Structure formats: structure tokens, C-alpha cells
Amino acid sequence: MALSTRIKGSPTAPRISDEALRPFVGYSIKRAMNVIRADLRDVLDPMDLRMITFSALTLIGDNPALSQAQLAAALSVERPNLVAVIDELYGRGLISREKVPTDRRTYALRLTTQGARLLARATEAVQAHEDKLLEGLDPDDLATLRRVLADIERNGTERS
Amino acid sequence: MALSTRIKGSPTAPRISDEALRPFVGYSIKRAMNVIRADLRDVLDPMDLRMITFSALTLIGDNPALSQAQLAAALSVERPNLVAVIDELYGRGLISREKVPTDRRTYALRLTTQGARLLARATEAVQAHEDKLLEGLDPDDLATLRRVLADIERNGTERS
DNA sequence: TATTGTTATACTCTATAACTATA
DNA sequence: TATAGTTATAGAGTATAACAATA
Numbered sequence: 001m002a003l004s005t006r007i008k009g010s011p012t013a014p015r016i017s018d019e020a021l022r023p024f025v026g027y028s029i030k031r032a033m034n035v036i037r038a039d040l041r042d043v044l045d046p047m048d049l050r051m052i053t054f055s056a057l058t059l060i061g062d063n064p065a066l067s068q069a070q071l072a073a074a075l076s077v078e079r080p081n082l083v084a085v086i087d088e089l090y091g092r093g094l095i096s097r098e099k100v101p102t103d104r105r106t107y108a109l110r111l112t113t114q115g116a117r118l119l120a121r122a123t124e125a126v127q128a129h130e131d132k133l134l135e136g137l138d139p140d141d142l143a144t145l146r147r148v149l150a151d152i153e154r155n156g157t158e159r160s
Numbered sequence: 161m162a163l164s165t166r167i168k169g170s171p172t173a174p175r176i177s178d179e180a181l182r183p184f185v186g187y188s189i190k191r192a193m194n195v196i197r198a199d200l201r202d203v204l205d206p207m208d209l210r211m212i213t214f215s216a217l218t219l220i221g222d223n224p225a226l227s228q229a230q231l232a233a234a235l236s237v238e239r240p241n242l243v244a245v246i247d248e249l250y251g252r253g254l255i256s257r258e259k260v261p262t263d264r265r266t267y268a269l270r271l272t273t274q275g276a277r278l279l280a281r282a283t284e285a286v287q288a289h290e291d292k293l294l295e296g297l298d299p300d301d302l303a304t305l306r307r308v309l310a311d312i313e314r315n316g317t318e319r320s
Numbered sequence: 321t322a323t324t325g326t327t328a329t330a331c332t333c334t335a336t337a338a339c340t341a342t343a
Numbered sequence: 344t345a346t347a348g349t350t351a352t353a354g355a356g357t358a359t360a361a362c363a364a365t366a
Contacts, residue, residue, distance in 0.1 A: 015233060016219070016233075017222065017223060017234065018219060018234045019222065020218050021218055021219065023287075024286065024290055025293075025302065025305065028305075028306055028309040028310065029189060029309060030196075030211070032189055032312045033190060033193045035317060036189060038316070038357090038358095052333085059181065061180070062177065062180035063176040067173065068347075069173055069346075070173050073173070073175060074176050076191060077333095079347080080335085083348070086348095103343070105343070105346070106342095106347055107347090130184055130185060132315070133186075133312055134185065135315060136311075136315070137308060137315075141307070141308050142308065144305070144308070145304070145305060146182075147301070148297060149191070152195065152294070155293050155294070155295060155296070156192075156198070156199055156293055173346085173347090212356085228324075228325065229323075229324060229325080237357085238358060239325070240326070240327080243325070243326060263324085264366085265365050266365095267324090322366080324363100324365080324366095325363095325364090326361100326362080327360105328360090329358100329360090331356100331357080331358080332355100332357075333356070334354080334356095335355100336353085336354105337351090337352090338351085340349080341349105342346080342347080
């Protein structure tokens with residue numbers, strides 16, 4: 001099976017340039033994101049996880065008893081789009097949902113033992129994937145990358 | 161209408177942390193990408209363009225007479241997914257498709273006058289959007305960002 | 321045999337409106 | 344009135360297999 005991260009396109013036709021789009025930082029971010037998504041898919045597929053289910057497990061593990069609305073806000077995901085995710089994780093026995101006595105609209109989400117176990121495995125695999133992807137890059141540059149990405153995110157969300 | 165770049169989630173529920181995901185650069189890239197996508201949508205919607213149609217117009221303008229396969233390779237998009245894009249641009253009179261005598265399987269794509277005009281307008285709008293998004297950021301940091309993103313993309317695609 | 325453009329298809333992601341039950 | 348979780352839905356984005364025409 002061809003890895004989803006393979007180089008696309010014909011091996012014979014002369015490659016043309018995407019220089020005209022490179023001035024746009026958004027374009028470079030999108031290309032990097034597509035590479036990461038494809039790699040991450042290969043990593044998470046064997047565990048039957050996707051980016052969103054992995055992210056949800058991680059935040060539930062780190063913020064026990066949080067609600068779906070809190071999770072949606074933390075992940076910047078629309079609440080309706082989390083319903084199927086939570087259903088899936090719950091159906092697989094990876095999380096529990098307890099009713100909250102003080103607010104009967106909400107559920108408190110927690111990892112089950114099995115969920116914590118899978119999350120640990122997945123985290124290790126994802127970390128290894130990231131390490132490979134960032135191999136050889138300067139730590140200072142990576143720190144700058146994180147900071148600038150956060151700045152961009154803030155510039156975009158603040159100007160609403 | 162609420163801008164799509166608004167901050168999601170409840171204004172009252174205590175915000176919980178996504179710190180557990182921040183060690184993953186991929187997570188920060190995805191969040192930044194989502195912000196950019198939403199903003200760009202607001203910018204391109206009035207011109208009936210999407211990221212992919214804008215990108216296609218840009219590369220066709222910069223590489224006249226290229227083929228769909230070349231365009232797909234340059235954009236890292238699967239060829240089938242370009243068919244509807246090209247159909248749309250052609251149907252709106254923004255590009256031309258001439259048969260190539262030396263290879264009758266392919267079409268040579270070019271901007272029409274109208275396509276060039278729309279592209280010029282769109283490019284200006286997208287550039288203004290980027291300028292706002294990158295406002296206040298250090299030019300050296302932005303240069304680092306571009307370089308590191310390219311490195312990540314290469315690390316990911318080379319290891320196929 | 322291999323490539324181009326295409327059809328068909330499926331899954332994922334993102335977004336919005338509107339409902340219910342609770343607050 | 345407003346929020347939490349939900350249903351329904353629609354539009355994008357991404358990926359793969361397979362076909363006809365052509366190389």
C-alpha cells in the first residue's frame with residue numbers, strides 16, 4: 001500500500017513551481033498541516049483513533065470531569081461535532097460519562113482504565129512521530145515556531 | 161452574523177486547559193490553520209472563491225499552459241479532486257483549456273482576461289488578510305517560521 | 321505498460337439552525 | 344432568557360479504485 005505521505009503527481013511530467021503561493025504563510029502552514037495529517041493518520045489508524053479522538057482523550061485525561069462544552073471550547077470545535085466523537089469513545093469503553101448532580105444538563109467526562117491505557121500507547125506513538133518529523137531542527141527555531149503560531153492564532157481569534 | 165473566527169464555546173463555563181496538547185507542534189499548526197482557513201473564507205467568499213480555487217488560479221497564472229496533473233502535483237492535491245475545481249473555473253470563464261497537439265491526453269490551462277482580473281483582486285484581498293494576521297510579528301521570526309515549516313514538510317514527504 | 325483526465329465513492333472535517341431539558 | 348447536549352444537514356477537504364483515451 002502506498003503511504004499517504006508519498007509525493008503526489010506524475011514522476012515524468014516536468015514539475016512546475018508553486019513559488020507564487022509561497023509568499024503566503026497560510027499556504028506553507030496548510031502544506032505542513034497536510035503532511036502532518038497524513039503521517040498522523042498512519043500512526044493513529046492502527047489504534048482506531050483520529051486526530052480528534054486522540055485530542056479529546058488527551059484533554060479528558062488532563063482535565064478530569066470536564067463537560068463536552070468545555071472540551072469543545074478547549075479544542076475550538078463546534079459542540080455538535082463532538083457528539084459523535086464522545087459517542088464513539090464512550091461506546092468503545094474509553095471514557096465514562098457521569099451525570100452531574102449540581103447541573104443535570106451536563107456530563108462529567110473521565111478516562112476509563114482502558115482509555116488511559118490506549119491514550120498512553122497513542123501518546124507515545126504520536127510523540128515518536130513528532131520526533132521524527134522535527135528531527136534535525138534547531139530547538140530555538142522550534143520555540144520560535146510555537147510562539148509565532150500562537151501569535152497568529154491570537155491575531156486571528158482576537159479580531160472577531 | 162457571527163464571524164466564523166469568533167471564539168467558540170460557552171462564555172460562562174470555566175475554560176479548561178489544552179496544555180496537554182501544546183507539546184505537539186502539529187496541534188499548534190492545526191489551530192493556526194483553522195484560524196487562517198476561517199479568515200480566508202471570509203475574505204474569498206465574496207468573490208466566490210475557495211482556498212483551492214484561489215490557489216489553482218494563482219499557479220495557472222504563474223505557470224501558463226500547465227496541465228491538470230502538473231497543477232495537482234504542485235499543489236499536492238489528488239488529481240481527481242482537481243476535476244471539479246477546473247470544471248468550475250472553466251465554467252465561470254476564468255480559465256481556458258486548449259488541447260495540446262503533442263499530447264492529446266492533456267489540456268493546457270491558462271487564465272482568461274477575466275480570470276486574471278479576478279485573481280488580481282483576490283490576491284490583493286488575501287495579501288491584506290495575511291498582513292493583518294501577521295501584524296506586529298517580527299520579520300526574522302516569520303522568516304524562521306517559513307523555513308521551519310518547509311523543513312517539516314520535507315521531513316514528512318521525504319520519509320515516504 | 322504507463323499517464324491523463326475522469327467517474328464514482330467514501331470518509332473526515334467544519335459549520336449552522338433548531339430542538340429538549342435544564343438552569 | 345440562556346446554556347448543555349443533541350439532531351439534522353450541508354458544504355468542504357481528502358483519499359482510493361477503476362475506466363477510456365492516449366502515449
